[in-house]
Amino acid sequence: MTSTLLRRLGWPLLGSVVALGLTAPANAAEELRIGFVAPTTGIFAQVGKDMVDGFQLYLDDVNSDFGGAKVKFIVEDEQAKPDTAVTRAKKLILQDHVHMLVGGLLASSGYALAPVSTADKTVYIAPVSAADDLTQRDLPKYPYFIRTGWSSSQPSHPFGQWACDQGYKKIAAIGADYAFGYEVIGGFQRAFEACGGQIIQKIWPPIGTKDFGPYIPTLRQDADAIFTLMVGPMSLQFPKQLAASGNKKPVLGGGTSYDEFVLPSMGDEVIGHVSALQYSAALENPKNEAFVKKYRAKFGKVPSYYSETNYTTAQMIHEVIKNNKGNFPGQEEFIKQLAALKLDTIRGPVSIDEMRNPVQNIYIKKVDKKKMFGYDKDELWNTVIKTYPNVNQFGQFNKEEFLKTPVYSRDFPPCKFCN
Amino acid sequence: MTSQGTKVLVVVAALAAIAIVVPNTNSFVILLSTRALAFSILVMSVDVLLGYTGLPSLGQAAYLGVGAYLTAILATRYQFGLGYDFWVVVVLGILIAAALAAVFGLLAIRATGVYFLMITLALGQCAWGLAYRWNSLTGGDNGINLRGRPKFGIDLANEVTFFYLVLGFFVLSLLLMYTLVRSPFGRSLTGIRERELRMKIIGYNTWLHKYLAFIIAGGFGGLAGVLWAHTAGIVSPENVVLTTSVDALLMAVLGGAGTLVGGVIGAIIVFGLREYLSTLVPWWQYVLGAVYVLTILYLPTGLMGIPERIRQRQTLSGKREDVKKIAPVTS
Numbered sequence: 126m127t128s129t130l131l132r133r134l135g136w137p138l139l140g141s142v143v144a145l146g147l148t149a150p151a152n153a154a155e156e157l158r159i160g161f162v163a164p165t166t167g168i169f170a171q172v173g174k175d176m177v178d179g180f181q182l183y184l185d186d187v188n189s190d191f192g193g194a195k196v197k198f199i200v201e202d203e204q205a206k207p208d209t210a211v212t213r214a215k216k217l218i219l220q221d222h223v224h225m226l227v228g229g230l231l232a233s234s235g236y237a238l239a240p241v242s243t244a245d246k247t248v249y250i251a252p253v254s255a256a257d258d259l260t261q262r263d264l265p266k267y268p269y270f271i272r273t274g275w276s277s278s279q280p281s282h283p284f285g286q287w288a289c290d291q292g293y294k295k296i297a298a299i300g301a302d303y304a305f306g307y308e309v310i311g312g313f314q315r316a317f318e319a320c321g322g323q324i325i326q327k328i329w330p331p332i333g334t335k336d337f338g339p340y341i342p343t344l345r346q347d348a349d350a351i352f353t354l355m356v357g358p359m360s361l362q363f364p365k366q367l368a369a370s371g372n373k374k375p376v377l378g379g380g381t382s383y384d385e386f387v388l389p390s391m392g393d394e395v396i397g398h399v400s401a402l403q404y405s406a407a408l409e410n411p412k413n414e415a416f417v418k419k420y421r422a423k424f425g426k427v428p429s430y431y432s433e434t435n436y437t438t439a440q441m442i443h444e445v446i447k448n449n450k451g452n453f454p455g456q457e458e459f460i461k462q463l464a465a466l467k468l469d470t471i472r473g474p475v476s477i478d479e480m481r482n483p484v485q486n487i488y489i490k491k492v493d494k495k496k497m498f499g500y501d502k503d504e505l506w507n508t509v510i511k512t513y514p515n516v517n518q519f520g521q522f523n524k525e526e527f528l529k530t531p532v533y534s535r536d537f538p539p540c541k542f543c544n
Numbered sequence: 545m546t547s548q549g550t551k552v553l554v555v556v557a558a559l560a561a562i563a564i565v566v567p568n569t570n571s572f573v574i575l576l577s578t579r580a581l582a583f584s585i586l587v588m589s590v591d592v593l594l595g596y597t598g599l600p601s602l603g604q605a606a607y608l609g610v611g612a613y614l615t616a617i618l619a620t621r622y623q624f625g626l627g628y629d630f631w632v633v634v635v636l637g638i639l640i641a642a643a644l645a646a647v648f649g650l651l652a653i654r655a656t657g658v659y660f661l662m663i664t665l666a667l668g669q670c671a672w673g674l675a676y677r678w679n680s681l682t683g684g685d686n687g688i689n690l691r692g693r694p695k696f697g698i699d700l701a702n703e704v705t706f707f708y709l710v711l712g713f714f715v716l717s718l719l720l721m722y723t724l725v726r727s728p729f730g731r732s733l734t735g736i737r738e739r740e741l742r743m744k745i746i747g748y749n750t751w752l753h754k755y756l757a758f759i760i761a762g763g764f765g766g767l768a769g770v771l772w773a774h775t776a777g778i779v780s781p782e783n784v785v786l787t788t789s790v791d792a793l794l795m796a797v798l799g800g801a802g803t804l805v806g807g808v809i810g811a812i813i814v815f816g817l818r819e820y821l822s823t824l825v826p827w828w829q830y831v832l833g834a835v836y837v838l839t840i841l842y843l844p845t846g847l848m849g850i851p852e853r854i855r856q857r858q859t860l861s862g863k864r865e866d867v868k869k870i871a872p873v874t875s
Binding site: 165166206207208212215219220232233236237244266303304534535 | 686
């Protein structure tokens with residue numbers, strides 16, 4: 126009740142502020158309100174912290190000044206639940222009147238937020254949420270949606286090719302049982318089988334599996350390598366148990382299985398494991414080195430891709446606003462200009478394709494124990510062993526044919542070589 | 545002693561106040577109120593079981609889920625329920641949820657106390673498992689997005705219109721459940737809550753009574769689900785998961801079990817803290833926790849027990865003064 130009272134009193138005040146804003150000259154400092162949705166409580170709270178820290182670091186770098194516009198950065202907790210994400214997004218739009226929404230961790234949050242952006246005609250930028258179809262088959266439904274991160278299967282396409290080049294013929298896959306897992310493994314399977322490889326097994330342990338004891342012995346012995354896609358605590362547990370089982374086969378994995386978010390907590394058993402992603406904290410370029418050092422000094426940990434992608438997203442927004450002399454150019458125009466950007470970022474050159482998904486380098490990375498960037502301890506790093514430049518979300522495949530096939534799922538692509 | 549009439553009057557006044565005040569606030573408050581009201585129907589259905597029949601159900605979210613998924617699937621796959629046929633969906637949602645409750649009830653009603661709690665929990669998790677794993681139908685973890693709200697003469701996409709619709713359904717549900725618990729049937733439910741054995745001896749078929757109450761509660765859960773799907777615009781396994789059932793139970797206890805409107809107060813407080821306070825301060829969870837703990841410790845009858853408590857204290861202190869007046873004389 127008090128809040129309603131306050132709001133009543135607030136209206137005339139707000140009105141006069143708006144009136145002042147209207148009479149002020151057009152080039153006066155404008156406020157740019159960015160609504161940021163990330164899980165800051167619950168089991169994904171630490172990932173959420175990386176997301177917020179990455180974005181905040183960029184704001185601190187430029188003193189929250191985007192080409193004259195003062196940035197108001199409003200963080201809301203989505204708790205990694207789609208329902209909550211929608212409520213919080215609505216709050217940001219209706220109450221804070223934000224110019225754009227940024228964030229969303231899980232694919233489900235992305236799927237929940239995109240329709241909100243359409244319904245409320247608000248820009249939604251996804252730096253993390255990677256659900257393939259948002260920038261593929263579903264794109265026409267979401268005119269105010271754009272991605273600055275990646276689509277789940279994007280790194281998998283070159284990775285499958287790379288696996289062929291290594292001479293692997295048969296691979297057994299084990300991955301977390303949900304949409305993101307299907308998409309990462311599905312992309313790998315499509316690419317690997319397109320160049321003559323065979324996926325001979327697919328195992329789907331449920332999300333949050335703590336004991337892989339029942340799954341590891343069932344991995345087929347005739348496989349040349351194992352492909353794994355784990356998330357959260359599963360990433361830590363699986364390699365341990367796999368090593369304990371005496372595995373000698375090479376291990377490949379989706380980017381999140383070995384991301385710097387989990388890497389420092391891992392043991393030596395992951396040395397030699399190979400994964401693919403659009404970022405590695407061990408990228409050897411001056412921008413990244415400076416970023417890693419700054420981030421580590423400030424937050425006491427190596428930045429993960431969650432940190433980098435949000436830092437870069439802030440940079441992209443800055444670029445567009447700067448080009449408009451500190452003004453928000455309107456939703457359609459903003460999306461158009463953001464999609465036209467070509468930037469040299471921490472993760473390398475990034476541009477955006479016509480389906481509003483980034484075109485970027487995909488790095489094949491091998492876990493290594495070494496000293497890096499002048500730090501004096503031996504640590505695990507994702508050393509880049511091969512770079513596939515300017516990969517788009519369809520990779521080596523033809524876009525039209527790709528879009529005719531259904532989105533990757535538990536049953537697609539079908540496991541032709543199983544049993 | 546306040547008579548039942550005054551209580552009803554207070555509730556009517558409060559509802560009128562909600563109907564007048566909420567649409568004049570900002571749109572986020574309207575959105576939250578709509579959500580709280582839609583969810584309140586589920587909380588009241590829990591209260592019919594918990595407060596009037598003595599059956600603590602931990603699987604009530606299953607019925608919300610069935611109603612919500614039905615609405616979402618019909619709307620996105622068959623474009624059904626987006627016009628006047630919305631009313632058909634409402635009826636279907638209630639019927640299907642009631643049917644599910646009829647099946648679950650067969651398994652659950654035989655148990656009492658903690659065992660009832662466990663069985664409903666397990667059954668609720670079965671529904672969650674289905675929602676989570678039946679990818680082709682439910683969209684799995686990603687859930688289903690509804691594209692728009694129904695339009696029939698009135699456009700429910702308008703938040704205020706939709707708020708009034710939900711309020712209407714809420715008032716109707718409240719009336720129906722109020723009538724139910726005050727009917728002879730409801731009285732015998734209370735009897736079962738107090739002492740089932742005695743009711744059995746008198747000759748009541750207590751199993752049937754509990755079974756019917758369970759089905760009716762399920763039906764109201766389905767109604768809440770249909771409304772919830774359109775309120776949130778997204779249906780996901782998160783709506784069916786255990787915490788949603790626990791939320792409903794806690795709201796009922798917080799407001800005061802066995803009062804119906806108590807559940808609404810509980811819902812408003814929890815939604816207010818969780819969705820509104822959380823946007824203001826990061827430590828909102830402590831406040832919510834403290835509210836729960838303090839209520840359980842000092843108000844076992846819930847927030848609706850406050851007036852009663854005050855009255856008791858007044859009469860008590862009144863008596864003490866009487867004692868004091870008398871005391872000097874005797875000493």
